[in-house]
Amino acid sequence: MIERAHWFDRLTYGALIVGAILVCMPIYYAVIVASMPDGSESDAVYLLPGGHLFENLANAWNKEGLGRQLFNSGVMAVGVTVGKIAISLLSAFAITYFRFRFRMTAFWLIFITLMLPVEVRIVPTFEVAANALAPFQAIIDLLAIERVAGWLAGHEVDINLEWSLLDSYTGLILPLIASATATFLFRQFFLTVPEELCEAAKIDGAGPMRFFFRILLPMSTTSMAALAVILFIFGWNQYLWPLLITTEPEMTTVVIGVARTLPTEDADAQWNLTMATAILATLPPVAVVLLLQRWFVKGLVDAEK
Amino acid sequence: MxxxxxxxxxxxxxxxxxxxxxxxxxxxxxxxxxxxxxxxxxxxxxxxxxxxxxxxxxxxxxxxxxxxxxxxxxxxxxxxxxxxxxxxxxxxxxxxxxxxxxxxxxxxxxxxxxxxxxxxxxxxxxxxxxxxxxxxxxxxxxxxxxxxxxxxxxxxxxxxxxxxxxxxxxxxxxxxxxxxxxxxxxxxxxxxxxxxxxxxxxxxxxxxxxxxxxxxxxxxxxxxxxxxxxxxFIGSPAMNFLACEVTGDGRAVHLNGSGELALNGNGATAGGGVATAGIRPEHIAVCGGEDADLHVTATMVEPLGADTLVHGALAHDGAAAGPELTIRLPGIVRIQAGEQLPLRIDRDRIHLFDAERGTRIN
The missing domain is CATH 3.40.50.300 (P-loop containing nucleotide triphosphate hydrolases)
Known part of the structure; x- marks a missing residue:
């Protein structure tokens, strides 16, 4: 739409500027606070930088464990991103291209999980993560296999399966990996791929997996990149799940690290350090966005069919 | 191969x-x-x-x-x-x-x-x-x-x-x-x-x-x-179909309002009864009034250069009332809509079809 009216231009610019200020203000203020010297008033409002930004950043960086936390967050975010994309590509491929019994059931099951984010299912998820073999243990208990084994062996048998995912990368990543949203996105994309392409591949002699890897995957790169940006930020920003599943300091993520720098009752507030840590924690997602932004826009607009 | x-x-x-x-x-x-x-x-x-x-x-x-x-x-x-x-x-x-x-x-x-x-x-x-x-x-x-x-x-x-x-x-x-x-x-x-x-x-x-x-x-x-x-289906413009009556010996037909048309050498396999006659647009020609098998009132004329398509309705007693007919005339022919045309049908190329099943019967 081309609108020539002058007042309309001004209105849109006005709205943009107000919006930009609203979005940028907290970030600006974080930078300002991060540049304040140690021991500044915590409830004073500053508008101009205090000149200690790099000093504070260096302090935050040198604080024990920050590097490790950033690394943990990185592993978790990348793991969640890669895992989610891989799983949802495959499941979207299955529900779009294969006709099998209970296909629609599978489809709706995936759909329903949209309504169950981690926060809702956190207790059962934690229980499974604490012992990933618990369901098998339940089956063993139910079938009284211990007693059967005991009768066979002639003495008492105790079967205890245990595989804890606590304080591990697997535990951090795996429970977050299923994604209905991404599955839907890829399904929608696959539906726009003309059926003849699949048939041409069949005649060319490509089996299903070859069709998937050689034709569908290369065609989905833009949507994968767009999704990767969103999912990386999602993985990076996870708070509740890492908080629950990690107890050891060397397994915590940086978001929790930031939270731990918040003042407690018996310690002095060091807002400048907190903000400096927060800034450092923001940099990797910003880098990912900047790096992939061209793909991101292309994937969302998707002019290329 | x-x-x-x-x-x-x-x-x-x-x-x-x-x-x-x-x-x-x-x-x-x-x-x-x-x-x-x-x-x-x-x-x-x-x-x-x-x-x-x-x-x-x-x-x-x-x-x-x-x-x-x-x-x-x-x-x-x-x-x-x-x-x-x-x-x-x-x-x-x-x-x-x-x-x-x-x-x-x-x-x-x-x-x-x-x-x-x-x-x-x-x-x-x-x-x-x-x-x-x-x-x-x-x-x-x-x-x-x-x-x-x-x-x-x-x-x-x-x-x-x-x-x-x-x-x-x-x-x-x-x-x-x-x-x-x-x-x-x-x-x-x-x-x-x-x-x-x-x-x-x-x-x-x-x-x-x-x-x-x-x-x-x-x-x-x-x-x-x-x-x-x-x-x-084959042929453009499509073949014209007219209801007709086959004579007892199967050698001639009466088209809708026409006289007896002898089917030279491609008579019907069975004589008598009603059938559908198929006539391609190019097998109809404009002729002098006394040779005419049918008369048509032109409703639309499409000059294509190489030939001229005339769409018309069969005329009964001077009024255009009958079924539609398409005629393809070679070259440029100047005909106005509303004009009445005397037509002669190429008798060697009349196709006869069973009126109900549509199968060929000549």
């Missing part, structure tokens, strides 16, 4: 039967066109030959081998799709060689075949382009190149020209025909365009509602259509 045999093939989707028993033998090297309106089952038939649709009953044999249970890739066929179905992320060369590479042909062999196909189709300059950088005609050529490099026993074409503009369509039509002459491969070509069908086919299969109504050389079908349906 191979022959293709379709033996009593049926196709159903659930309870709906869409192909009701088709049998055709396609000779080695023949160019066969399957023509029919949309929904007649022609594409389904082709896709069954390709192996993209299961055969409900009957057999399809390629080169004497029944292929009902054979995967598409092992049927030794190549298919050209209506929307070309090129892989968008691959270059022209990659598109054309994809199937060969999957077949693990040697690099040298692949390069050889690519070069040959590119020369035949004049694609050599475009081998590194992506499909989206090509025009419609070029994409069409790439799709054919992908078929040619396979060196298949049979080429299958599924309305390959219907996405092109009119001028390009004529050009590609000639190219495909030329290509067929060069390669001599068995080709099965599906189209709804009767001009394509008439010009390209060695043999035509006219399909209607899931059956093959008539199989034969294009001109044979044109001159001697087996049913009113085929007669109406």
């Amino acid at each position: 191979a022959d293709v045999e379709i033996r009593n093939v049926y196709k159903s989707y659930g309870d709906t039967q869409v192909i009701h028993g088709v049998s055709v033998f396609i000779r080695d090297g023949e160019f066969v066109v399957i023509v029919g309106p949309s929904g007649c089952g022609k594409s389904t038939l082709l896709r069954m030959i390709a192996g993209l649709e299961a055969i409900t009953s009957g057999d399809i044999a390629i080169d004497g081998r029944v292929v009902n249970e054979v995967e598409p890739k092992d049927r030794d066929i190549a298919m050209v799709f209506q929307n070309y179905a090129l892989y968008p992320h691959m270059t022209v060369a990659q598109n054309m060689s994809f199937g060969l590479r999957l077949r693990r042909l040697s690099k040298r062999e692949v390069a050889d075949r690519l070069r040959r196909a590119a020369e035949i189709l004049q694609l050599s300059e475009l081998m590194d382009r992506k499909p989206r950088q090509l025009s419609g005609g070029q994409r069409q050529r790439v799709a054919m190149g992908r078929a040619i490099v396979r060196d298949p026993a049979a080429f299958l074409f599924d309305e390959p020209l219907s996405n092109l503009d009119a001028k390009l369509r004529v050009q590609m039509r000639l190219e495909i025909k030329k290509l067929h002459r060069e390669l001599g491969a068995t080709s099965i070509y599906v189209t709804h365009d009767q001009v394509e069908a008439m010009t390209m086919a060695d043999r035509l299969i006219v399909m209607n509602a899931g059956i093959a109504e008539q199989v034969g050389a294009p001109l044979d079908i044109y001159e001697c259509p087996a049913s009113a349906y085929v007669a109406g």
Whole structure:
């Protein structure tokens, strides 16, 4: 739409500027606070930088464990991103291209999980993560296999399966990996791929997996990149799940690290350090966005069919 | 190179039967066109030959081998799709060689075949382009190149020209025909365009509602259509149909309001009763008043230059009231709408069809 009216231009610019200020203000203020010297008033409002930004950043960086936390967050975010994309590509491929019994059931099951984010299912998820073999243990208990084994062996048998995912990368990543949203996105994309392409591949002699890897995957790169940006930020920003599943300091993520720098009752507030840590924690997602932004826009607009 | 045999093939989707028993033998090297309106089952038939649709009953044999249970890739066929179905992320060369590479042909062999196909189709300059950088005609050529490099026993074409503009369509039509002459491969070509069908086919299969109504050389079908349906489908503008009465000996007919027209040498097989007479627009001429079989009131005149189409309604006692008639007059004829024309019908070329079943009866 081309609108020539002058007042309309001004209105849109006005709205943009107000919006930009609203979005940028907290970030600006974080930078300002991060540049304040140690021991500044915590409830004073500053508008101009205090000149200690790099000093504070260096302090935050040198604080024990920050590097490790950033690394943990990185592993978790990348793991969640890669895992989610891989799983949802495959499941979207299955529900779009294969006709099998209970296909629609599978489809709706995936759909329903949209309504169950981690926060809702956190207790059962934690229980499974604490012992990933618990369901098998339940089956063993139910079938009284211990007693059967005991009768066979002639003495008492105790079967205890245990595989804890606590304080591990697997535990951090795996429970977050299923994604209905991404599955839907890829399904929608696959539906726009003309059926003849699949048939041409069949005649060319490509089996299903070859069709998937050689034709569908290369065609989905833009949507994968767009999704990767969103999912990386999602993985990076996870708070509740890492908080629950990690107890050891060397397994915590940086978001929790930031939270731990918040003042407690018996310690002095060091807002400048907190903000400096927060800034450092923001940099990797910003880098990912900047790096992939061209793909991101292309994937969302998707002019290329 | 191979022959293709379709033996009593049926196709159903659930309870709906869409192909009701088709049998055709396609000779080695023949160019066969399957023509029919949309929904007649022609594409389904082709896709069954390709192996993209299961055969409900009957057999399809390629080169004497029944292929009902054979995967598409092992049927030794190549298919050209209506929307070309090129892989968008691959270059022209990659598109054309994809199937060969999957077949693990040697690099040298692949390069050889690519070069040959590119020369035949004049694609050599475009081998590194992506499909989206090509025009419609070029994409069409790439799709054919992908078929040619396979060196298949049979080429299958599924309305390959219907996405092109009119001028390009004529050009590609000639190219495909030329290509067929060069390669001599068995080709099965599906189209709804009767001009394509008439010009390209060695043999035509006219399909209607899931059956093959008539199989034969294009001109044979044109001159001697087996049913009113085929007669109406092949030929443009379409054949005129008029109710008529056949005389007792079957040698002459009374058209709607005409005198007795002797059927010179192509009388009806059975005399007497009502039938449908089919007369092609070009077999009607304007004549002097006393020779007239019929009179028509012109309602619309379409001057095409090479010939003039006159649409009119049969006139009874000077009033235009009867059924519509189309007449094709050679050259430029100046006729005004509303004019009444005395017409004479070429008696050697009247087609008679059973009034109910539509089958030919002369």
